[in-house]
Amino acid sequence: MICGDKNKISGMQMMSILIMIRMVPVTIMFPMITGSKQPQDTVIGSVLSVLFSIIPVMLIIYISGKFPGKTIVEYSRIILGRFFGSIVAIVLIWYWLHAAANSLRQLGEAYAGVVMPETPILAFVIVMAAISAYAAQKGPVTIGWVAELTIVLVIMSILAAIVLPYPLIDFDKLFPLMAKGLGTVIESSITNIGFYMQFIILGMLMPYLEKSHDAAKFSIYAFIVCGFLMTAFIVALLGVFGGTADSFTFPMYNLSKMISIAQFIERIEAIILTVWVFSVGVGVGIQIWAAAHGLTQIIGSLKVKPLVYVLGAVSAMLSIVMYKSVIDLESFYEARVWGVYSISITVGIIGLLAIVALFRGMLTAGSGR
Amino acid sequence: MKKISIFVIIFLITFLLTGCWNRREIETLGFITMVGIDKAREEGKIELTVHMAKPFAMGKEGAIPIEKPFWVVSSTGYTIFDAVRNLRAQSPREPVWVHARLVIFGEELAREGIWDVVDFLDRDNETYWLLNIMVAKGVRASEMLHAEFEIEKMPARGIFSILLRAESDLSTVVSVNHTDLLQAMESEGLEPVLTRGEIVRRKGEGSVEGELTRENIGTSVRLTGAAVFKDDRLKGYLNKLETRGFNWIKGDTKSGIIVVEHPQREGKRVALEMLKAKGSYEVKIVEGKAHVDVKVEAQGNLGEVQEYMDMFENPELWQSMERRMATVIRNEVMASVAKAKEFESDIFGFGGYVARNDPKEWEKIKKQWDQMFLECIVNVDVRCELKRAGRVLRSTKIK
Numbered sequence: 001m002i003c004g005d006k007n008k009i010s011g012m013q014m015m016s017i018l019i020m021i022r023m024v025p026v027t028i029m030f031p032m033i034t035g036s037k038q039p040q041d042t043v044i045g046s047v048l049s050v051l052f053s054i055i056p057v058m059l060i061i062y063i064s065g066k067f068p069g070k071t072i073v074e075y076s077r078i079i080l081g082r083f084f085g086s087i088v089a090i091v092l093i094w095y096w097l098h099a100a101a102n103s104l105r106q107l108g109e110a111y112a113g114v115v116m117p118e119t120p121i122l123a124f125v126i127v128m129a130a131i132s133a134y135a136a137q138k139g140p141v142t143i144g145w146v147a148e149l150t151i152v153l154v155i156m157s158i159l160a161a162i163v164l165p166y167p168l169i170d171f172d173k174l175f176p177l178m179a180k181g182l183g184t185v186i187e188s189s190i191t192n193i194g195f196y197m198q199f200i201i202l203g204m205l206m207p208y209l210e211k212s213h214d215a216a217k218f219s220i221y222a223f224i225v226c227g228f229l230m231t232a233f234i235v236a237l238l239g240v241f242g243g244t245a246d247s248f249t250f251p252m253y254n255l256s257k258m259i260s261i262a263q264f265i266e267r268i269e270a271i272i273l274t275v276w277v278f279s280v281g282v283g284v285g286i287q288i289w290a291a292a293h294g295l296t297q298i299i300g301s302l303k304v305k306p307l308v309y310v311l312g313a314v315s316a317m318l319s320i321v322m323y324k325s326v327i328d329l330e331s332f333y334e335a336r337v338w339g340v341y342s343i344s345i346t347v348g349i350i351g352l353l354a355i356v357a358l359f360r361g362m363l364t365a366g367s368g369r
Numbered sequence: 370m371k372k373i374s375i376f377v378i379i380f381l382i383t384f385l386l387t388g389c390w391n392r393r394e395i396e397t398l399g400f401i402t403m404v405g406i407d408k409a410r411e412e413g414k415i416e417l418t419v420h421m422a423k424p425f426a427m428g429k430e431g432a433i434p435i436e437k438p439f440w441v442v443s444s445t446g447y448t449i450f451d452a453v454r455n456l457r458a459q460s461p462r463e464p465v466w467v468h469a470r471l472v473i474f475g476e477e478l479a480r481e482g483i484w485d486v487v488d489f490l491d492r493d494n495e496t497y498w499l500l501n502i503m504v505a506k507g508v509r510a511s512e513m514l515h516a517e518f519e520i521e522k523m524p525a526r527g528i529f530s531i532l533l534r535a536e537s538d539l540s541t542v543v544s545v546n547h548t549d550l551l552q553a554m555e556s557e558g559l560e561p562v563l564t565r566g567e568i569v570r571r572k573g574e575g576s577v578e579g580e581l582t583r584e585n586i587g588t589s590v591r592l593t594g595a596a597v598f599k600d601d602r603l604k605g606y607l608n609k610l611e612t613r614g615f616n617w618i619k620g621d622t623k624s625g626i627i628v629v630e631h632p633q634r635e636g637k638r639v640a641l642e643m644l645k646a647k648g649s650y651e652v653k654i655v656e657g658k659a660h661v662d663v664k665v666e667a668q669g670n671l672g673e674v675q676e677y678m679d680m681f682e683n684p685e686l687w688q689s690m691e692r693r694m695a696t697v698i699r700n701e702v703m704a705s706v707a708k709a710k711e712f713e714s715d716i717f718g719f720g721g722y723v724a725r726n727d728p729k730e731w732e733k734i735k736k737q738w739d740q741m742f743l744e745c746i747v748n749v750d751v752r753c754e755l756k757r758a759g760r761v762l763r764s765t766k767i768k
Contacts, residue, residue, distance in 0.1 A: 114494050119390035131379075172725060173552075179728035242552045257498040258548070 006141070011214030013144030014205055016151040018222035020282035021198050023154060026230055027275050028106045030251045031333030032191045033234065038184040039246040040177055042234050045188030050227035052189065053196035054220070056350045060199075061215045063353055064206040066363055072203025073294040076349075079357045086298050088349055092200070093291045095345050097311060099198055100287040101318035102329070104128055107280040108319065109326045110250055115273060125316045128280060133312030135285035136292060137305055140208045143285045150278040157271040158229055161252055162236040164259040164268075169239030190335040192230075194342030196223070200350065204290040249326060288312050399462030400424075402439065403525035405510030406486050407475035409445040415478075415486060417452035418443040418511040420525055421464065427522065438522050441514050449489035466495040470529050472547070473503045473566065475510040479596065479603035487554070487601075490547045499546045501532060503564040504596035506606060513568055516588040528590055532564065535592050540622040540643070541609035543595045554601060557731070558720020558738060561598040562615070565606050566590050597712045604712035607705060614705030617665050617698055618717050620648035629693035631675060632686050640673040641694050641755065652722040652745075654730055659745035661719055665698055667751070671758040679763035687755060695751040702749045715742045 009017075025031055033042050060072070067075035072092065077085030107128055108121040116124075135143050178185060199219065206215055237245045237255055248254045256269040292307040323329040332338055357363045399421040409416035419442060426436040442459055446452030456464045472490065474483055490496050505513040514524070521527035535542040545563050553561035569589045594612040597604050607615060616622045624643055631637035646667040653660045671690070680686060709716050720738045724731040734741060 116391040117494070123390070175725035176728040176731075179724075241548060242556060244548075244552050244555055254498065260499055 007208070008210040009140055009144035009205065009208050010148075010210050011218035013148045014202075014209055014215070015218040015222045015225075016147035017140075017144060017205070017282060017286050018199055018202075018219065019151060019225050020147050020154065020279045021201065021286065022195060022222070022226045023158070023229070023275070023279045024103045024106065024283045025195050025333070026226075026233065027158065027252045027272065027279060028110050028250060029330065029333065030233075030248075031330065031338065032188050032195075032230075033237065033246055033251060034248065034330055035334065036184065036188055036246045038178075038180045039238060039243055040174055040179070041184040042188040043174065043231060043238070044177065044185050045192055046227065046231045046234055048185065049189040049192035049196060050223050053193050053199070054223055056197065056347050057199045057202065057219055057223075058216060059354055060203050060350050061206070061219060063350070063357060063363070064203055064215070065212060066357070068212060069207050071207055071294065071297060072200070072353075073297045076353060077298075079353050079360065079362060088352070089294055089298055091345060092203075092349065093294045095342075096201070096287040096291040096294075097315055097318065100132070100284045100291070100315040101322060102332075103280050103284050103287075104132075104315055105319035105323055105329055107276055109329065110253070110276055111273070113326065114250060114253055114269075122320060125319050128277075128284065129312045129316035129319075132281055132284035133288055133308045135281065136289035136308040136312070139304075140205060140286065140289060143282060143289065146278075146285075147282045150282070154275050154278055155225070155229070157275045158233065158252070160268070161256040161259070161272060162229075162232050164261060164265065165236060165240050165255060167261075168258055169236060170242075171235075171239055173240075173242035174235060174238050187335040187339075190339035190343065191333065194335075194339040196226070197342050197346035200346045201286060201290050204293060205286075249330075284315065288315060393463065393465075397463055399440075399460050399464050401464050401466050401469045402523060403471045403473070403514060403528070404466075404469055405473045405475065405505070405514045406449065406478060407509045407511055408478045408481060411445060414445045414447055415449060415452055416443055416445045416511065417449060417456070418514045419456065419464065419469075420514060420523075421460065421462070422468070422523070437517075439524070441511075443511055449486050450493070453489070466493065467497065469500065469525075470497060471501050471503065471525055473505050473510040473513050474563070475505055475512075476507055476603065477509065479504045479563075479598075482601045483598075483603075484554070484601040487547065487551060491551060496547075498548060501529065501564065502545055502547050502550055503528075503532075503566045503592075504603060506565050506567045506593070506596070508568055512588075513566060513590060516568055516590045517586045518589055519586055524590070528566070528592075531590070531592055537623045538625065539609075539613075540616050540625040541594060541613045542592045543612060543615065543621070553598075556718070556721055557724045557735060558715060558722070559718035560600070560714040560716045562607075562716045563596045563598065564592060565594040565596045565612075567593050595716075597709065597714050597716055599712065599714040604714050605708070607708055610701050611705040611708050614701035614703070615709075615716065617646065617648045617702050618650055618663050618705065620646075622646045622648065622667075626672065627669065627694055627697050629690060629697055631678070632689040632693065633678065633683075634676045637675040639671070639675070639678070639690060639693075641669045641690065642672040643667055643669045644756065650717070650719070650722065652719045652726075654723065654727075654734060657734075657741075659719060659723075659741050661745055661747045663702055663747060663749045665702070665749070665751045666753075667694065667698060668754050668756055669694060670756055674764045677764050677766050680758060681762060691753045691755050694753040694755070698751045698753070699749045702751075703747070706747050710743050713739060713743065715739075719745060 033039050036042055073089040076088045080088060104125045108124040111124045112119060112121045206212060209215055237251055240255060240258055253269055253272050256272045259268055260266045288308055288311050291311050292304050295307060296302045296304050401419045402422050403420040405418040407416040420439045421442060423438050423440055426438040444452050444455040446455050490500060517524050518527035532544055536544045543562050543564055550561050553559050569591050571587060594609050595607040595615060597607060627641045627643055628638050631639050648665045650661055650663045
């Protein structure tokens, strides 16, 4: 979309941002499969999690639609009152900062872990945080543009990493399914739903959307694209590595290292490194912007421009101090920690807003402010 | 739009600059092309032998080589990583693994277990993920790393080329990369196999005038089948035909020559070229016993006939050769099963089939599977079809 309001993002740009946010933990660490007790069950988990995540995301779009031009921070304060609304908003701001810090750490671990072992992880984290903060300062429109420009490259690279190892894929390795019961399916679904719930950022993006009725349509497209890419990736990963797929620190990187077409097209893992930079850049940028923008809406005297750099620095610092090692980070992403943490914050807030708004009659036709 | 493009470019460049910390000049690197791993003579240690490429000795294509283009060097350590790092005490260049394509395990180490040495190959960022793994039959891996080829300067490339050719043209070897090995070690109801390599000693040779202007090669390598493991320990070997039997069952045969008895002339033979083949199996558990149905479908051409044969005169010969081809395939399959039973190693993954398709049944039988594999009943159904007879329909008749 080239034409249109210069201060608004198109549905396509919004979709690109959502896909980029979701692709960070898919292309780097992929916690859904790491440490899974039955990696084969993650195929079912991948599909189920899309279905379960759509409901709360559609609900947030619906609530946002009732408060046109207002962000989730603003209408939380309207629905829950100034005090409780601000608490909810601060929880959300923490959630975005924490997610940004996690993405920065993932990227740092990945670069230091596989390509530049002698570079201190801090170098990657600081550079990425600075670039993302700069993008955040420019606002969602610039981030939307970058996302739209790079999404094709990201999707094509992911597809290449999935499709090119095809000669090595043995579909028998996708079985057995549910050999250890439903528990492992639920566990992988919970981790995955936790990541999809990062789409709560729609609550901040919707006022910037060119056509607000595009939100539901393009969010569903984002779910379809993410669901397809993830499921195809799991199939390729299991088809090549079988049950050992759960042992990898960086599964997509490992999969891309298996590519060998006619002894000619080989070692194309560099494309995955590019995907990491773009997806983390867009994901962290939009989350820092959301946190900064949200804070300025709570504390009116603050300004977004300097705040994004402060929050960028906070995310960078958090990314270093929160996790002692890569094992710490992986442990955080277990279903019982990350899944419960992310789902309880996001679904809890969405549910609370929906229930209170319903009781206060704010969700009926024409009741929005 | 221009601003955004500049932003994207800066975005990438800034990030890549962090790489300066890791810069390595190519003149300071020693590229490892092949690796041998043995049990060291010193108790509890591992010996690592590597080929390191000597780029300055490679010369131009077609030039007469006056110096070996590789350096064979060994080091020891308590672990592979330790031994790798200890190489730096001898190598003026930093050893790098990115071009290593082949790892050879010495037989002694393989018999005692390879579990302790595979982790480095999986964990280290430099190792190639499609690294082929082989066992040196009857010798130490370091000995095999002194072998050379008359028509290939770099032995690593020589062995790798033989492996590729033998896999596609003979089907009498197995080609296993370390990812396959790890999966077989970890999967239930499946045991690992690795490529079997042997040293060929040249008669009366080995007269090497220093490192320069050599006329003879002392030892070379040939690939002769498969090495059978139980968990991580080498149990024994399949010969070439048993290995092809294994490949029939696994559906991994690609091409090869099947020699059958001449249908009309006793003691004479006919060579059939296999064009394509499909192999599969099903495993059923009936009354506590495993029944395996192996199905093989193969297509081939008549490639060579000893003495005389005329297809026009006797079209029945065509079916007769198809039947003989099927018998050879059946025999090869049964020979590989018998050998695997002898080694008590389910290299075919019959148990894995049950685990994938009937996980509940597998839970019940997995503790007895080793015994059930030894008692499993294997039925082989082979269908063969000959397609063409080459440039002639009858062979030359002596008047």
